[in-house]
Amino acid sequence: xxxxRVTMADxxxxxxxxxxxxSFALSGRTDMRISDASRERVLEAARDLxxxxxxxxxxxxxxxxxxxxxxxxxxxxxxxxxxxIRGAMEAARERDHLLFxxxxxGDRAAESSxxxxxxxxxxxxxxxxxxxxxxxxxxxxxxxRRVVLLNCLAPDFDxxxxxxxxxxxxxxxxxxxxxxxxxxxxxxxGGHQAVPATPExxxxxxxxxxxxxxxxxxxxxxxxxxxxxxxxxxxxxxxVSxxxxxxNRPRALVCLADRVSxxxxxxxxxxxxxxxxxxxxxxxxxxxxxxxLRPALTTLRLPHYRLGHLAMELILRPGPLExxxxxxxxxxxxxxxxxxxxxx
Amino acid sequence: xxxxRVTMADxxxxxxxxxxxxSFALSGRTDMRISDASRERVLEAARDLxxxxxxxxxxxxxxxxxxxxxxxxxxxxxxxxxxxIRGAMEAARERDHLLFxxxxxGDRAAESSxxxxxxxxxxxxxxxxxxxxxxxxxxxxxxxRRVVLLNCLAPDFDxxxxxxxxxxxxxxxxxxxxxxxxxxxxxxxGGHQAVPATPExxxxxxxxxxxxxxxxxxxxxxxxxxxxxxxxxxxxxxxVSxxxxxxNRPRALVCLADRVSxxxxxxxxxxxxxxxxxxxxxxxxxxxxxxxLRPALTTLRLPHYRLGHLAMELILRPGPLExxxxxxxxxxxxxxxxxxxxxx
DNA sequence: TTGAAAGCGCTAACAA
DNA sequence: TTGTTAGCGCTTTCAA
Numbered sequence: 023x024x025x026x027r028v029t030m031a032d033x034x035x036x037x038x039x040x041x042x043x044x045s046f047a048l049s050g051r052t053d054m055r056i057s058d059a060s061r062e063r064v065l066e067a068a069r070d071l072x073x074x075x076x077x078x079x080x081x082x083x084x085x086x087x088x089x090x091x092x093x094x095x096x097x098x099x100x101x102x103x104x105x106x107i108r109g110a111m112e113a114a115r116e117r118d119h120l121l122f123x124x125x126x127x128g129d130r131a132a133e134s135s136x137x138x139x140x141x142x143x144x145x146x147x148x149x150x151x152x153x154x155x156x157x158x159x160x161x162x163x164x165x166x167r168r169v170v171l172l173n174c175l176a177p178d179f180d181x182x183x184x185x186x187x188x189x190x191x192x193x194x195x196x197x198x199x200x201x202x203x204x205x206x207x208x209x210x211x212g213g214h215q216a217v218p219a220t221p222e223x224x225x226x227x228x229x230x231x232x233x234x235x236x237x238x239x240x241x242x243x244x245x246x247x248x249x250x251x252x253x254x255x256x257x258x259x260x261x262v263s264x265x266x267x268x269x270n271r272p273r274a275l276v277c278l279a280d281r282v283s284x285x286x287x288x289x290x291x292x293x294x295x296x297x298x299x300x301x302x303x304x305x306x307x308x309x310x311x312x313x314x315l316r317p318a319l320t321t322l323r324l325p326h327y328r329l330g331h332l333a334m335e336l337i338l339r340p341g342p343l344e345x346x347x348x349x350x351x352x353x354x355x356x357x358x359x360x361x362x363x364x365x366x
Numbered sequence: 367x368x369x370x371r372v373t374m375a376d377x378x379x380x381x382x383x384x385x386x387x388x389s390f391a392l393s394g395r396t397d398m399r400i401s402d403a404s405r406e407r408v409l410e411a412a413r414d415l416x417x418x419x420x421x422x423x424x425x426x427x428x429x430x431x432x433x434x435x436x437x438x439x440x441x442x443x444x445x446x447x448x449x450x451i452r453g454a455m456e457a458a459r460e461r462d463h464l465l466f467x468x469x470x471x472g473d474r475a476a477e478s479s480x481x482x483x484x485x486x487x488x489x490x491x492x493x494x495x496x497x498x499x500x501x502x503x504x505x506x507x508x509x510x511r512r513v514v515l516l517n518c519l520a521p522d523f524d525x526x527x528x529x530x531x532x533x534x535x536x537x538x539x540x541x542x543x544x545x546x547x548x549x550x551x552x553x554x555x556g557g558h559q560a561v562p563a564t565p566e567x568x569x570x571x572x573x574x575x576x577x578x579x580x581x582x583x584x585x586x587x588x589x590x591x592x593x594x595x596x597x598x599x600x601x602x603x604x605x606v607s608x609x610x611x612x613x614n615r616p617r618a619l620v621c622l623a624d625r626v627s628x629x630x631x632x633x634x635x636x637x638x639x640x641x642x643x644x645x646x647x648x649x650x651x652x653x654x655x656x657x658x659l660r661p662a663l664t665t666l667r668l669p670h671y672r673l674g675h676l677a678m679e680l681i682l683r684p685g686p687l688e689x690x691x692x693x694x695x696x697x698x699x700x701x702x703x704x705x706x707x708x709x710x
Numbered sequence: 711t712t713g714a715a716a717g718c719g720c721t722a723a724c725a726a
Numbered sequence: 727t728t729g730t731t732a733g734c735g736c737t738t739t740c741a742a
Contacts, residue, residue, distance in 0.1 A: 027719095041730095045721060060646055076485045076488065077721070079720045082719080082721095082736090123455060124465075125455055142420065144422045192416045384712065385736080420736070425736090617739050720733100725728075726727100
């Protein structure tokens with residue numbers, strides 16, 4: 023990419039010292055003594071010439087490229103995209119590292135070849151990310167390498183995981199309901215997502231529901247019903263419409279995802295029910311729509327930025343990586359959709 | 367990152383040839399003749415050993431790292447995030463390149479230092495991206511380098527730009543309205559975005575409006591009014607509410623952004639007006655919400671993926687870059703919100 | 711058709 | 727305190 027760059031040899035020559043001296047002066051190491059005079063001259067020459075070290079050349083010797091690779095199934099989907107990357111990127115920048123981004127689209131062969139492309143460029147470590155929390159099997163090329171799993175779990179793979187604390191989020195949702203005075207007529211829409219495609223539910227669903235039910239029980243309350251469905255707007259709309267059409271009169275809906283809430287809003291609106299006057303709504307994720315819905319949605323936020331940031335922090339922390347699961351809190355965003363139930 | 371890699375020397379040794387021969391055989395070059403026998407043995411040895419070239423070492427000689435850098439003000443904001451990157455990434459992958467992602471957050475100093483970080487790693491080229499279409503001044507470090515401007519324009523900077531064809535999108539919006547039979551009671555909400563922060567409007571606003579008005583005029587129609595405001599949900603809600611409260615009865619709204627449409631829907635709904643029965647809505651962007659709104663929103667799609675893909679294609683196309691503006695079409699997404707006006 | 715050797719820009723033993 | 731030298735893994739000139 024054009025223009026011969028100034029090399030360390032240029033700096034050494036201008037400062038009238040050997041490359042070794044220049045190297046030590048520039049890297050500011052103390053184990054080799056350099057006279058203040060020499061150091062000064064080197065630094066000045068470097069400044070004058072606008073010298074910048076060639077990281078590629080350096081890494082050929084040191085084996086460290088100051089570069090991290092990210093491999094994900096899909097970076098594009100809204101719920102788990104930009105903020106994760108931004109978190110990882112900023113953590114990288116704080117330590118003068120750069121981030122390679124790749125996306126395999128769920129294709130194993132593509133994944134392997136991308137990991138190779140990364141390894142060929144001597145990345146120092148790899149973040150292996152999933153766009154929704156699930157169990158994964160990282161490609162074999164990653165075995166024995168420095169890896170952090172982001173938003174996924176791999177029991178047989180020796181690496182730390184960083185995931186949202188879904189269980190505690192479920193508990194917090196229940197606490198918020200109880201604190202607002204809700205104890206009856208609470209329905210969970212979306213449930214564990216125990217649908218044909220995922221008959222045993224998904225991690226987020228199972229954990230959220232477990233936390234939710236546990237705290238409700240502790241508070242002497244319980245769910246009046248759980249409706250299992252996909253976590254999408256159309257599903258929320260369809261299921262809540264059906265619920266109301268069957269003559270039920272919920273006082274609070276726990277929607278397992280914001281998209282479900284959006285559908286629920288539409289169904290409630292068509293039935294002439296107001297939020298939170300007639301029905302309170304609390305949900306999970308805190309996607310963009312959550313704050314622009316009217317009334318604004320109370321929801322437990324997926325900590326995207328922090329997930330990405332923590333994953334990168336772990337990688338850049340010196341020393342070996344421990345195969346521990348790090349759970350990042352999902353903060354409650356209190357907004358207008360949750361209020362005390364009206365009597366009657 | 368652990369495990370000594372197999373080097374070309376290993377391959378050469380195993381094949382019983384010199385590194386030179388191995389290099390030529392592996393790179394499949396024809397200008398230096400290698401006997402089929404030698405080539406075979408080298409290739410076999412490489413396969414057996416699982417040899418992969420060290421791109422870092424290679425680039426020290428060749429000056430090409432097969433690596434492109436992306437510098438953006440902000441990659442996180444929904445409207446211009448994942449798809450752009452995905453487009454660039456896939457175009458890169460098609461040619462065996464990898465993508466560094468950086469984000470400066472609008473900070474000039476950060477921008478410079480990120481460009482340096484990229485240049486220190488010998489990237490072959492840089493994509494300089496903005497998250498909304500505007501005029502920019504790339505950092506001086508980028509002058510004379512191989513650069514493509516993505517979603518931005520810089521008249522004094524010698525590089526190609528890739529931007530959405532906003533003008534033609536405006537024309538298409540008008541054509542869609544006319545084709546549906548609309549000629550009267552058409553209001554533009556959001557306008558040029560000639561608000562205090564951007565008194566002269568923004569590029570997208572100016573171009574969209576220009577195209578819109580031009581074709582309406584050609585069709586013998588015109589806008590009944592243009593309401594200048596920020597392009598956000600709250601603004602759309604506020605302005606359309608006010609419009610209706612003032613006694614106006616629009617037949618079609620051209621919302622200059624989907625977020626505005628979302629606010630408009632809320633205002634129309636509260637006023638008891640149905641879409642598209644009473645009022646048709648057409649807008650721009652095709653964000654996620656556009657398809658989940660009820661009725662689904664007719665809108666002109668920002669071609670994020672293609673923008674990213676084309677920018678990368680241009681960079682990887684051999685030969686010098688021409689300082690041309692490439693305009694990418696914004697396809698019309700015909701959905702339910704636009705219909706023929708009801709008589710009366 | 712093949713190999714020896716130099717060199718990309720840097721770091722780091724080792725010697726002075 | 728400083729300089730000489732080798733070498734990281736690869737490509738490429740030049741000679742054989």
